[in-house]
Amino acid sequence: MNAAPLVALVGNPNAGKSALFNALTGARQKVGNYPGVTVERKAGRLTLDDGRPVELVDLPGAYSLEPSSPDERVTRDVVTGTQDGERLPDALVVVVDAANLDNHLRFTLQLIALGLPVVVALNMVDLAERDGLKLDAAVLSRELGVPVIPTVAVRKRGLDALRAILTQTVVNGPIRLRKSDGSVQDDIVTLQRRARDIATAATLSETPVRRWTHMLDGVALHPIAGPVLLLAIMFLMFQAVFSWAQPFMDLIDGGFTALQAFITSELPDSLLRSLLVDGVIKGVGAVIVFLPQILILFLFILVLEASGYMVRAAFLMDRVMASVGLSGRAFIPLLSSFACAIPGIMATRTIDDEKDRLTTILIAPLMTCSARLPVYTLIIGAFIPNTQVLPFVGLQGLVMLGLYVMGIVGAFVAALVLRRTVTKGVSSGFMMEMPKYQWPQWRDVGIGLWSRAQIFLKRAGGIILVSTVILWVMLSFPKPPEGSRVSPVDYSAAGRIANGIAPVFAPIGFNRDIVLALIPAMAAREVAVAAIGTVYAIDDPDSNQGGKAMVENLRGRWTLPTALAFLMWFVFAPQCISTIAVTRRETNGWKWPAFMVGYLFAAAYIMAGITYWLAVFAGL
C-alpha cells in the first residue's frame, strides 16, 4: 500500500478542488476520517501515464497555513507532514481559481515555500474567460517557479496535461524552473502583495468582473426579492419532497406488498414466515419506502451547495441568526439537518467560533430530519382529516408544516437560552467569501446522492433490520398458552417490559404500543414506524396485509390527543443513536451529548404532555 506515491490536492475554498478530485479519480473514492479528529479524509486512485497508481487525497479548503478551524488544521498538518495517519505527500497539486488569482496565489506561495514538489492547476479558466479575464499560464509558471496547467475540472479539460506533469514529477522528482528561496514567509500582507503583483503580471486582459454572478446577486441578495426567493426555494424544496416522491414511494410500497403476498402464499404458516413477513418485510419495507423523499431532500441541498446559493442564504439569514446569538454560517448546517442531523453536525466544522459551533450542534437535532418523515406521515395520514383549508392548502400539509415550524422555533428558543447560559460568550462574526454561481455538475451531485442512498440502505439493512428482528423476537416470545385471553403482545417479553415502563409515559397520554415503539426507535427514528407495524402484525395476525391495515389499527387504538402528543414527542426527542455518537465525536467527549440528550428528552416530555392535555381539554 505504501508503494503508491501520495499526491495531495490543496487550495482555497471554492477553487474547484472537489470537482478536480472527482474528475481525476472518478467514483473510485474512499471517504474516511483522520484519526482523532473529525475531518473527513477523501482519497482516490489515479493512474499515471506509465500505468503506476498514485493515491490522491483531497484536503479541506484553506485560506492559509495558519488554521482557524479543525479542517484547516488538517490541511496544514498534512502538507507539513505532521498529521497522524497520513504520510508526507510526495507532491502537491495546488488548485487555484483562475478568476480569483490574487487571493488564491497567496496560499499557493505559502505552499510552494514548503519545498514539496508543486504543480499548480489553474482551474476554471473557462469561467474566467467568460468573465473577460485572459491569463498567461507561462508567465504564472515563470513567476511561481513551478509548472502551471490550465484546467476545467468539470469539463475534464487539461487533465491529461496535469497527469503527464504529475507522472514526470513523481518519476523524476520535482520539476523546478527556479529555485525557491527557502524562506517561509508568514506575513500575510507581504505575501498578499507579492501574489497581487504576480496576478497582475499574468493577466493579459481584464474586463469588469462576474457579470452573471452580479446579475443573479442583484435578485438573490435584494433586500426584498432576496428573502422572497429564499422562502420560495424552501417551499419548493418541501413541496418536492412530498409530491415528487409519491410515485416512487408507491412503486416501492407495491414491490414490498407483492413480495409479502408471494412469501405468504409460498410458505406455510410458520415462525419463519412470521419472521420474514412481520419482522423483516414489514419492518424494513416501512422504512425503505422513504428513500425517495430522503434523496429528493438531499438533491436540493447538494444543488443549493454546488450552485453557490447556500452562501447567499447564509447572508440573508445572518440577521435572524444573530438575534439568537448565532451567525449566518450556522444556517448551512441547520438546513442540512433537515435531511439528516449527522451531515448537519459535521458541517458545523466550518464555523470557526467554538461556542457558536457547539450551540449549532446542540440545536441541530431539532431540525426535522428526514427520519421523522415516516413517523409524521403515518400519524398524520391516520389522524388528520384530508380536508382543504384554503385552495391548494390541505389540513394534513398544514399540520406537517406546523411540526417543521415547531422544530425551528424550538431550536431558536434553545439557541437563545444556551447562548445566555452554557455556551455564553461574545457572538462571533460573520465573514464569508461568496463564490460565483455555478451550474451544478450532475455527476458530482449524482456521486453525492449515491453515497447518501448507500448510507441509508446500509442503515435499513443494518441497524434497522437488526432492531426490528430483535423486537419481533421479543414480541413473539413467550407465546400465550392456548386459549388464553391475554393478547400475544401483552404476554410477550417486550410487552411486559413496555407495560412496566408505561406508567412513566401515562401522564403524557402514551399507551403501551407507543412505549413499545419508542424503545427500538432509539436506534433510529424510522424504526418507530417499523415497530408499530410489527406490533400490530403480531397482535392482529388476521388483519389484511398492506399499509392500509396499519392506519386502521392506529385509528382504532389511539386517541387524537395521544397521536398529537406522539408527534410532539418526535419534534423534540433525541431519538437516534447515530446523532448522539456523532455529537460525542465532534465535541470530543460525553459531556455535550449527555447534555443534549437530557435537555431534548426533558423538552420532549414537557411538550408532549402540554399537547396531550391541551388536546384533551379542547375535547379533541
Added chain:
Amino acid sequence: MDTRPDRSVSLETLPRKQHGIVAAIDWARLAGPEARRLRELGFDEGVDVEVLHRATLGQGPIACRIGRMTVALRRAVAGAIRVSPTPAAAE
C-alpha cells in the same frame, strides 16, 4: 468624520456601487481571528473595494467586492474599514 481632510468614509456607509480605495483598517477594533480572516480575504490598504449589496433592512451584513471576489461582512467589521471614495465612481 467626513470633514477629515482625506475624505475617507467607513465601508459601512459607502454608498452602493461606489468604488473606493481602502485607506486604513482599524485592526485594533477587530477580534484576533476576525482580523486575520479579513487579511486572508485580501483586505489591505490600497485595495479597490465596492459595496454590492446590503442585507434586508436593519443591521444585516453587507456584501462587498474586493479584487475579483465577493465577501460578506457584518457591519461592525465594515465600520472598522476606512475607504476613500474613488472620484470616477459609477453612478
